[in-house]
Amino acid sequence: MATTCVLGAQWGDEGKARVVDLLADTADIVVRYQGGGNAGHTVVFEGQTYRLHLIPSGILRPHATCVVAHGVVVDCGTLLGEVDELRKRGVEVGANLVISDRAHVVMPWHKRLDVKREEMAGSRAHGTTGRGIGPCYADKVSYRGIRVGDLYDEEWFAERLRMNIEEKNRLLVDAYGGEPLEFEPIRDEYMRYAELIKPFVGDAVTLLLDAVDAGKNILFEGAQGVLLDVDLGSYPYVTGSNSCALGVPSGTGVPPRSLDRVIGVAKVYMTRVGTGPFPTEDEGEGGQRLRDAGHEYGTTTGRPRRCGWFDAVAMRYSVRSNGIDEVVLVKLDVLRGFPTIKVCTAYESPDGQRLDRMPATASELNRVVPVYEELPGFEEDVTGARVPADLPQNALDLLAFIEQQMGAPISQVSVGPSREQIVRMNGAS
Numbered sequence: 098m099a100t101t102c103v104l105g106a107q108w109g110d111e112g113k114a115r116v117v118d119l120l121a122d123t124a125d126i127v128v129r130y131q132g133g134g135n136a137g138h139t140v141v142f143e144g145q146t147y148r149l150h151l152i153p154s155g156i157l158r159p160h161a162t163c164v165v166a167h168g169v170v171v172d173c174g175t176l177l178g179e180v181d182e183l184r185k186r187g188v189e190v191g192a193n194l195v196i197s198d199r200a201h202v203v204m205p206w207h208k209r210l211d212v213k214r215e216e217m218a219g220s221r222a223h224g225t226t227g228r229g230i231g232p233c234y235a236d237k238v239s240y241r242g243i244r245v246g247d248l249y250d251e252e253w254f255a256e257r258l259r260m261n262i263e264e265k266n267r268l269l270v271d272a273y274g275g276e277p278l279e280f281e282p283i284r285d286e287y288m289r290y291a292e293l294i295k296p297f298v299g300d301a302v303t304l305l306l307d308a309v310d311a312g313k314n315i316l317f318e319g320a321q322g323v324l325l326d327v328d329l330g331s332y333p334y335v336t337g338s339n340s341c342a343l344g345v346p347s348g349t350g351v352p353p354r355s356l357d358r359v360i361g362v363a364k365v366y367m368t369r370v371g372t373g374p375f376p377t378e379d380e381g382e383g384g385q386r387l388r389d390a391g392h393e394y395g396t397t398t399g400r401p402r403r404c405g406w407f408d409a410v411a412m413r414y415s416v417r418s419n420g421i422d423e424v425v426l427v428k429l430d431v432l433r434g435f436p437t438i439k440v441c442t443a444y445e446s447p448d449g450q451r452l453d454r455m456p457a458t459a460s461e462l463n464r465v466v467p468v469y470e471e472l473p474g475f476e477e478d479v480t481g482a483r484v485p486a487d488l489p490q491n492a493l494d495l496l497a498f499i500e501q502q503m504g505a506p507i508s509q510v511s512v513g514p515s516r517e518q519i520v521r522m523n524g525a526s
């Protein structure tokens with residue numbers, strides 16, 4: 098396996114955790130490289146369902162070391178809650194979990210600012226998860242951040258805390274009319290967190306560089322999806338990090354050339370949570386049917402997801418900009434019973450021009466009209482399929498069409514939620 102990155106090729110919620118779980122069998126190290134508690138990764142392991150936000154899905158494998166790298170913003174409360182929950186359920190969490198000392202810490206003002214900004218925006222709200230992600234990354238790049246390692250120098254931490262509280266109170270109180278933050282309770286709370294997370298904190302950069310040199314199998318687990326990437330996504334309706342493959346070197350410290358394989362995970366339709374352009378959204382019966390059949394409700398927030406049709410323009414963009422070597426296409430079973438299945442092959446701009454590339458601005462993307470190819474649907478139950486020959490011809494034709502449109506081979510297709518409901522395509526092992 099060497100170094101493999103599994104990322105979401107759409108707007109998140111593609112079911113990456115299951116792919117990571119399958120690959121984690123042979124991984125020495127599983128790494129989260131960006132995002133934070135906004136992610137919701139559901140893994141079903143030995144009949145039990147685990148919902149993880151920060152800890153890599155590989156934690157369920159006793160042989161794997163799990164790393165929360167510096168590209169991740171760490172919410173200590175969420176992290177410790179996950180550790181407790183896992184331990185209660187008999188999962189070992191100890192030396193197998195390493196939190197980077199360079200990772201930034203989500204502080205109470207990040208969450209409050211996130212929520213206040215959303216409230217102030219009213220109907221123009223971004224639809225964030227309210228986990229303080231954007232404000233924490235904003236502090237990181239404006240030199241205000243507090244990193245995990247800073248928690249272990251009490252004086253330095255207190256100085257950073259004071260400076261932040263002074264600044265953030267102006268915003269929270271004067272601009273947003275909220276309650277002021279108080280120094281002492283926050284200092285005490287974070288000193289307590291520091292003690293509790295200490296056994297896990299380490300130099301993740303050196304650990305990963307040594308692992309690369311030693312030729313270990315490293316699995317990088319992406320959160321969110323390429324179309325939510327702060328640079329490549331539908332800005333400003335994005336998340337605060339590089340959720341594309343670029344996030345791996347910047348978020349972990351491994352050199353860019355050390356990434357051997359990129360796997361993109363995509364649904365055979367599209368979903369999105371929160372605000373922002375979604376050219377193939379179906380707000381009618383079709384979208385509702387996809388939502389019901391696909392159980393499209395958020396893991397982190399429980400919000401109903403917006404649903405629509407497979408967008409090959411967006412997928413081509415994800416494939417090309419991330420060097421995706423293979424696509425794992427999920428939820429084929431959800432399409433059963435649709436008389437026809439739409440695939441968007443191009444966009445049409447308001448002046449009638451045909452576009453087969455992703456526009457840069459959200460306003461442009463909002464205005465395009467999808468050009469669809471309608472393919473015949475299938476009535477057969479595909480949940481028992483395990484090899485391509487088990488799939489109906491119409492499903493195979495749909496997969497071949499999607500593959501040709503997005504410009505990358507499909508290595509696996511999922512036909513149901515459990516581990517074994519996978520059809521390996523193109524001779525993939």
Ligand code: IMP
Binds near residue numbers: 109136224337
């Ligand atoms: P934030 O990451 O909480 O700041 O939210 C920014 C945008 O990303 C919002 O539209 C969220 O709904 C979306 N988002 C964040 N995390 C996820 C995720 O794990 N899945 C899907 N959408 C997400």
